Amino acid sequence: MTANPAPSISIDSLTLAYPGKTVLDTVSLDIPRGKITVLAGPNGCGKSTLLRAIRRLHRPVSGRVMLEDIGVADLSEKALARHIGLLAQNPSAPEDMTVEELVRLGRYPHQTMLQRWDSQDTRALEAAMAGTGVTSLRDRPLGSLSGGQVQRVWIAMVLAQETEIVCLDEPVNHLDLAHQLDCLDLVRQLNAEFGRTVVLVLHDLNLAARYADQLVFMRDGGVAAYGTPDDLMTQDLIARVFNVDAMIITDPAYGRPLCLPLRTC
C-alpha cells in the first residue's frame, strides 16, 4: 500500500451541545485528502451537526477540528472561508438574483475593503460556471430555473470559493432521481478534476455507497463505523446503525455494494 498523505481534516474528540442536549459526543475522525467522505446515518444522528461543526458554524464544548496543523477555531472568518466551502441544507437567495450574481458571492472571502474584484476573481467565476455547466444561464434569474439547475448554481458558488475542502449538506434533497445522479456526478467530477476534498451528508445509503471513498456511519451523536463502502455495507452494521434488516448485494453495473432493505428490526 502507498503511504497515506496527511488527512485533510482531523476531528479530535469533538463534543457539541445545544442547550440541554448533547448532539455530538467525543467524536474523532479523519477526513482523507482529495477523497469523497460521506456521512450517513438515521435522522437526528448528528451528521449535519458534524458537518456544520467542521465549518465552525457551531462552537464545540470540547475537542477540536484541525486543518493539517491549524485549528479551525484559530482562523479568522475569511481565512476559514478560503479553506472550507459549505453548501448549506436548503440554501436560499432572492428569486430575482441572477445566476452570475449568486456565483460571484463565492468570491467574497477573497476580497477585502481595498482589494476589489480582479482578474483572479473573474477567472474563478468563469471556471466555476463552466465547470458546473451554468455559463449559458448566467443572466437568468434564479426563480426561472428548475430545481436541478438551481442546485448546480449553488455548487458553482461553492466552487468559485476555491476552497480545498467542500462540504455539502444533503445536496440532493428534493431532487428527482435524474437530478440526484446529475448532482452527485458533478460533485465527483469536482473531486476528480479539481482535486477537492469533499465531505457529503447523504440520506440515501445506496447513493452513499456508490459515491463515497470513505463512508462514515453515525448513530446517537457518535461515529458507529467508518471505512470503505465495501467494509461498511454489511448486514450486521446496517441492522445496528439503521435498525433495518437488509440484504446486501453487489450492484451488477458498478460493482458497489447495494442495500436491499427488507424490514425494520
Next chain:
Amino acid sequence: MTVPRARSARQSFAVTIAGLSALLITAMLVSVTVGYRLYGLDQLYHAVFAFDGSETATVLVNLRLPRAILAPMVGAGLGVAGVLVQTLSRNRIASPDTLGLNAGASLAVVLASATLGITSLTGLSLVAALGALLTSMLVFAIAAGAGGISPIRIVLIGVTIAGLGQSVVQLILTSNEAQMQNLLFWLAGSFVDRPMALAINGLPFIAAGAAIAFALVRPLDALQADDATAVSLGVPVSLVRIGCFLAISLLSGAAVAMAGPVSFVGLVVPHAARRLAGQRHGPLMLAAALIGAIYTTLADVLARFVIYPVEAPVGAVTAVVGGLVLVLLLRGRAA
C-alpha cells in the same frame, strides 16, 4: 470573450447613472422655478449669485431653494434606507416604515406638541429625529434579544411598534383635535417652509448613513443568501446587521426630521432601482439614491398642483404615485 461583456454592462450602467443624474438636476431646477409662481433660470441665477433683496430673490432663495435641496436629500436617504431594510429583513415589501421609525417620529412629535406645546418646525424636526432614534433603539433591543438578530423578528417587531405608535398618535389627535390641527400637515410629510438650516443639519447624518451603507456593499450582497451560506462565506453576519441597522436609523431618522414621514419612497424606489441596476448593492444603492431623489423632488413639485392653489402634503403624493408605480412594476414582472 467575457471581458467585453463585463465592460459593456459597466458602460451601460454608467450611461444609466449619467442619465439619472441629469434627470435629477433637471428635477431640482424645475422644483426651484415651477410652482404657484413661475420663475426663469435667469432669475434664479441672479437670486443666488447677485441677491438683491427683491421679493423674487427672497422667494427663490428662502422658500424654493431649500426644498429643492431637501427633497432630493430625503429621497436619496429613503431610497438607500429602503434597500437596506429589504436586505436586512430579506423581505421585498419591507421599508423604513416597517421598522416603525416614522411612526415613532410621529408619536414623538404629537406628544411633544400636546404636552410641551412645541410648534416650531425646528423644534418638531429635532423631536422627530429623537423619536426615530429611540424607536430604532427599541426595535433593535427587542430584535437582538435571544439568539441574534433574525430577519423575521425585525419585521414582526417593527410592524408591531409601528402599529402601536400610529394608534397612540390617532388617540391623541382625536382627543385633542383643535390643538392638533396644525400637526396634520406635518404628519403627512412636506417640504413647505423648511429653512436651509434643516438641510445643513441633516447632511452629516445622511452622509454618515450613506457611508456606512456603501462600506457594507459586499457583505450585504452575501447576506441576500441564507445565514448559513453567508457565515460560511466569511461574512460577520451580526456585525453587518448592526451596521445596516445603524445606517437605516441615520438615513430615515434624518429624512423624517427634514420632511416628516414621507411614505412609500423607501418601498417603491428599491424595486425600481433593482430593475435598472440588478441585485448587487453597489450599483443598486447608487441607483436607489438617484431614483429616490428624483422621485421625491418631482413629487414635491406635483404636490404644488394637485389641489392648486393649496399645497398637498408630499407624503400623499409619493404614496399615490408610488402605489401606482408599484402595481405597474409588479404587473410587468408577472407578465
